Amino acid sequence: MAHEDDALEHERASWKPSPGLAVAVTDPVQPPALPPHRERITDKDPAAMKRAVRTVYTLFYLSVAASIWAVAAYMIFPIEDGQIVSIRDNNLFIGLGIALALLAIGVGAIHWSKAIMSDREFIEPRHATRGRDTTRTAVVEAFAVANEESGFGRRAMIRNSLFAALVASVIPGITLFRGLAPQNEDPVELLSHTMWKQGMRLAHDPSGEPIRAADITLGSAVHVIPEELASLGHAEGYLDQKAKAIVLLMRMLPEQITEAPDKKDWSYDGIVAYSKVCTHVGCPVALYEQQTHHLLCPCHQSQFDVSNGAAVIFGPAARPLPQLPITIDAEGYLIARSDFLEPVGPSFWERH
The missing domain is CATH 2.102.10.10 (Rieske [2Fe-2S] iron-sulphur domain)
Incomplete structure (x- = not known):
C-alpha cells in the first residue's frame, strides 16, 4: 500500500499539461473601473458657466448686504424702551439678516463646487502613513492643482465676493457684542x-x-x-x-x-x-x-x-x-x- 502511495505522489509531481491542453489561471480580483465621465451643462455651454459664476458671486454679495442689514436693524429697532414689541422686532430682523448672510455663503459655496469647480473623477492610491521627503513638494502641487480646478486664483469676482461676504458676516456679531458694553461711560x-x-x-x-x-x-x-x-x-x-x-x-x-x-x-x-x-x-x-x-x-x-x-x-x-x-x-x-x-x-x- 505504501508503494502505491509513493507512486501516486511521484506521478502528481511529474505531471505536466500537454501542449494542446487549456489550463485556467485565476487572476486577482481587479478594482472596478471608473464610470464614464458625464459632463455638466456648464462644461459644455460657456453661457451656462457664465450664469453659474454670476449666481455664485451674486449670492456672496447678497450675504454682504444681509450682514449690513443686520447691523442696520440693530440701530433701526432699538430695545432700550424695554417693550416686548421692540424686543421682538429687534430679534426678528437682526436674526433674519444674520441667517440670510450665512445661508447665502453656504448656498453660494455649494453651487460653486457643483457647477464651476472641476468634477473629474480620479483614484487616489493609498500610501504609507509616514511622510516621505517629497511630501512638501506634493502638497504644494496638490494646492496648485486645487487652485486650477476650482478657479479660485483666476475667478476674481467669486474670490473677492467670498472674501467680502466672510468679512461682513462677522460684523453683526461685533455690533451686538459692542452693545453689551456700557455706552459713553467708564465701565x-x-x-x-x-x-x-x-x-x-x-x-x-x-x-x-x-x-x-x-x-x-x-x-x-x-x-x-x-x-x-x-x-x-x-x-x-x-x-x-x-x-x-x-x-x-x-x-x-x-x-x-x-x-x-x-x-x-x-x-x-x-x-x-x-x-x-x-x-x-x-x-x-x-x-x-x-x-x-x-x-x-x-x-x-x-x-x-x-x-x-x-x-x-x-x-x-x-x-x-x-x-x-x-x-x-x-x-x-x-x-x-x-x-x-x-x-x-x-x-x-x-x-x-
Whole structure:
C-alpha cells in the first residue's frame, strides 16, 4: 500500500499539461473601473458657466448686504424702551439678516463646487502613513492643482465676493457684542459702586425680606440683594442695579475661615458674603459645595474657596470674588458695613 502511495505522489509531481491542453489561471480580483465621465451643462455651454459664476458671486454679495442689514436693524429697532414689541422686532430682523448672510455663503459655496469647480473623477492610491521627503513638494502641487480646478486664483469676482461676504458676516456679531458694553461711560467706575452702603440690610432675593443672622444655618447658601433694591420692584434700572449688587451668603464654622488681617471684621460668626458675579466674564457664581466650601461658576468652571477669601483655585478667573463686609444691627439683622471695596465683575473691565 505504501508503494502505491509513493507512486501516486511521484506521478502528481511529474505531471505536466500537454501542449494542446487549456489550463485556467485565476487572476486577482481587479478594482472596478471608473464610470464614464458625464459632463455638466456648464462644461459644455460657456453661457451656462457664465450664469453659474454670476449666481455664485451674486449670492456672496447678497450675504454682504444681509450682514449690513443686520447691523442696520440693530440701530433701526432699538430695545432700550424695554417693550416686548421692540424686543421682538429687534430679534426678528437682526436674526433674519444674520441667517440670510450665512445661508447665502453656504448656498453660494455649494453651487460653486457643483457647477464651476472641476468634477473629474480620479483614484487616489493609498500610501504609507509616514511622510516621505517629497511630501512638501506634493502638497504644494496638490494646492496648485486645487487652485486650477476650482478657479479660485483666476475667478476674481467669486474670490473677492467670498472674501467680502466672510468679512461682513462677522460684523453683526461685533455690533451686538459692542452693545453689551456700557455706552459713553467708564465701565470700571460703573462697576466700582453698587447699591450697598453702610447700615443697609441684607434681604432675600427676590422677596426682599430682611435676613437675621440667627436664621442662617450652618452649610447654607442664601441669595441676597440690598433691601432697598426690593422696593424698586421692576422699575427702570432694577436689573442693572441687581446685576451689580447680587450677593451669595454662606455660613461655616468660624474656625474654618482663613481671613486676612485687614478683613477680620468683614464676616460675622462664620457668615460671609461674596459677590455672585464671576470675575472671569460675569456669569452668576451660585453652585456651593458645603463640604469643601467651594463655589463653582457653571459657565467656565472657575472655582473659588469661600473659606479662604474666595481665592481662585481652578479655572480662568483672574482674581477672587469681591467680599461684602457685613455685621448685624441692634435687632439681629445682617447689614452691610459698606459697599464693596473693589469693582465687581469681570477683571477685563479694569484693563486699559
